Amino acid sequence: MNKINIIDTAQEYKNNKKNIDKAVLNVLKSGIYINGPEVKSFEDELSKFLNVKHCISCANGTDALKIALLSLDLKSGDEVIVPSFTFVSTAEVVVLLGFKPVFVDVDPRTFLIDIESIKKNITKKTRAIIPVHLFGQSADMKEIMELSKKNKLWVIEDSAQSLGSHFVFKNKIKNVEIKKFTGTIGHIGTTSFYPTKNLNCFGDGGAMFTNNNLIAKKIRLIKNHGQEKKYTYKEVGLNSRLDAIQATILRLNLKTLNQSNNKRRALAEIYNNELKSLDKILLPKYSFGIENHIFHQYTIIVKNSQNRNLLKNYLNENGVSSMVYYPKPLHKEIPYKIYNKSKLINSEVLSKKVISLPIHPLLTKKEIVWVSNLIKNFFRS
Ligand SMILES: Cc1ncc(COP(=O)(O)O)c(C=O)c1O
The missing domain is CATH 3.40.640.10 (Type I PLP-dependent aspartate aminotransferase-like (Major domain))
Structure with missing residues (x-):
């Protein structure tokens, strides 16, 4: 691949x-x-x-x-x-x-x-x-x-x-x-x-x-x-x-925007089907059904945060890029922390657990299945 x-x-x-x-x-x-x-x-x-x-x-x-x-x-x-x-x-x-x-x-x-x-x-x-x-x-x-x-x-x-x-x-x-x-x-x-x-x-x-x-x-x-x-x-x-x-x-x-957004959605459905049996991750949740989501990112939550970076490295070693959006919530960043007094627990936890997988419209079903299989292998090994 x-x-x-x-x-x-x-x-x-x-x-x-x-x-x-x-x-x-x-x-x-x-x-x-x-x-x-x-x-x-x-x-x-x-x-x-x-x-x-x-x-x-x-x-x-x-x-x-x-x-x-x-x-x-x-x-x-x-x-x-x-x-x-x-x-x-x-x-x-x-x-x-x-x-x-x-x-x-x-x-x-x-x-x-x-x-x-x-x-x-x-x-x-x-x-x-x-x-x-x-x-x-x-x-x-x-x-x-x-x-x-x-x-x-x-x-x-x-x-x-x-x-x-x-x-x-x-x-x-x-x-x-x-x-x-x-x-x-x-x-x-x-x-x-x-x-x-x-x-x-x-x-x-x-x-x-x-x-x-x-x-x-x-x-x-x-x-x-x-x-x-x-x-x-x-x-x-x-x-x-x-x-x-x-x-x-x-x-x-x-x-071609509608067409490429539809393609992203179709790729997201493949990820959903391939990954749904994994209990170590959470798949994207929709606020209004998949048809209203355009999957700029397909972002999953790795339940055990210690596995997130290990998964990222494993994907990378196997030729698959992924991204962490966002590794730190803004209220914890140097120029912005002075504006915040309270704990924003969800943002803090998510930044340790999220990982975004490739989903651009030029990808094929085969490639998404390949990425999904790597993720399954990672969690089953
Ligand atoms: C949520 C959000 N807001 C604003 C921007 C800023 O856009 P630009 O990079 O074109 O300045 C971005 C770009 O990544 C974004 O993701």
Whole structure:
């Protein structure tokens, strides 16, 4: 068996080389590398795909969070609730902008922001919540939007890992279900197009989504130096742009996003079937059924934490890459621990027990079975 990587961007390029070469060459020939028609078309196509009024691109997912926060007119010292078990950007931007991150815990089985932990941490100074749709599935947006309404809090959904997944609103009285894409439910949604993401480009990229016209206007202003017209500044802004080459690649990848998310789901089902008999691990738990999960990661919990790194090494020795997302919860990291006084037990335990297995859409059933067999061998030996 060949080496199995956690992602394979070079192969992704090879598989679609003809289309990518043509699209990138067209951009190069056009001479329009910043803003312009490719970026505009991508924004229009993605907002149509997600059924959201505004899609505004920017340079990366971290900038998207930063610009989203800047657009909400928070004051220095205002509190922003963030999960501790996430990528650093979610909390980093809060600190950079002079706000206070309030770390909350996650659910021990879904890895998603825990609603009770949010409730316990809402104070008079809380202004916003940033739920993260971690590993490709939606946080509980019904509860979060209810808390937002009740406490007058902004909600910025960090959808860097979840583009194409849904939250399902159930109306029991009318007996109907309404599905909404993650990133389109809160006041603002943000995402990243980093090469490992489900909708990816071959460099850096990001976007913000909103249905609110005023917020959209403000975001457009901020991401372009606060300029209303050329050399007329209304705000202190920054420079954050998606370039045309990345936009043209994203337009191609958007066409196959559903297909590649379906493939990830099919691969997850194979892992589920192959690994279900192992009592030494816990398989991913779904908040709303497998059809709403896009498996940015397929993350298992190794019950005995001492086995986690041993398993990782064993897979590596057998040519299989795996990752630990995340080896330490943010509230334990040097720049962030000053903001936290309480123990966030689930985040702390998970960081010792989780391991993410390869699940990118170019993998085959045979390869997933191979990885699963290695895991079975490891635990049975
Ligand atoms: C949850 C989450 N938020 C934000 C980001 C930041 O995105 P970027 O790397 O494009 O800045 C990432 C990227 O890994 C992420 O996983």
